[in-house]
Amino acid sequence: MKYEIIQPNEQLRDFISHFWVGTWDATTQKPNTQYYVVASSLTEITFAFAGESKQSDLLFSTFQGHTHLAGQFSVAGFYHLIGIAFYSYAIPAFFHIPASEVNKEFISLHTFLGPEGAVLNERIALASSTQQRINILSDYFISRLKKQRLEDVRITQAIQLINESNGRIAIENLARHFCLSHKQFYRRFKAFTGFSPKMYSRIIRFESVIHNYPRLSSLTETAYRHGYYDQAHFIHEFKSFTGFSPTEFWKLSNEAI
Secondary structure (H helix, E strand, O other): OEEEEEOOOOOOOOOEEEEEEEEOOOOOOOOEEEEEEOOEOEEEEEEEEOOOOOOOOEEEEEEEOOEOOOEEEEEEEEOEEEEEEEEHHHHHHHHOOOHHHHOOOEEEHHHHHOHHHHHHHHHHHHOOOHHHHHHHHHHHHHHHHOOOOOOOHHHHHHHHHHHHOOOOOOHHHHHHHOOOOHHHHHHHHHHHHOOOHHHHHHHHHHHHHHHHOOOOOOHHHHHHHOOOOOHHHHHHHHHHHHOOOHHHHHHHHHHHO
16 A cells, blocks of 8 residues: 655644545555544544546545544445544534544544535545645635634643653643643543543554554563553553554554555
């Protein structure tokens, strides 16, 4: 698989983590008929195509909420994906709803956005290149930001601190730092991100493992470097977030490349 990450423009940088493109070789591989979901702090919108050429049909589009659960979904066979990954705290800004309302969702874009989703699908389907599709998505989300939006500055700053620590910051200290009771902090954090503070920290720590693979030499070293109690705890958490053991997951990932 060819995989490319494309950074958002300056206007979207605080809300969108990245755009991404994945392409499989149709001459050597069968079409993908399973869509894998792993635990993620990010929310994604994905467009799946029959192939990479501009004539290829748009097969489906999905809205995938941030989640702590792994899953597999049967889909129409695809060879080409274009996605946008945005921070869960951007959901109130973009869609004017609490992030908790879309936690664990995996639905069609049309279902999520209604007629607006159908129009966006059509524009993406008719675009002639990846760059044009990213431009369409960028313009769409910039227009969304111009509307009145929900914000919580304290929670946004708390999220940034958790991200910077790779999920290894004491949640109790964060609540005190922002002059909130534990109950206030928990309620506002979950409404804004869709996760409890501790679950969000666990997922950020898990994502740091994914991002750093395969720089560490063993599962034991990986576990201790990322703050897990021991290797057994790390493997248990990894299975709950991906549905696979670390060895199985990396093998599956390597086979897809």
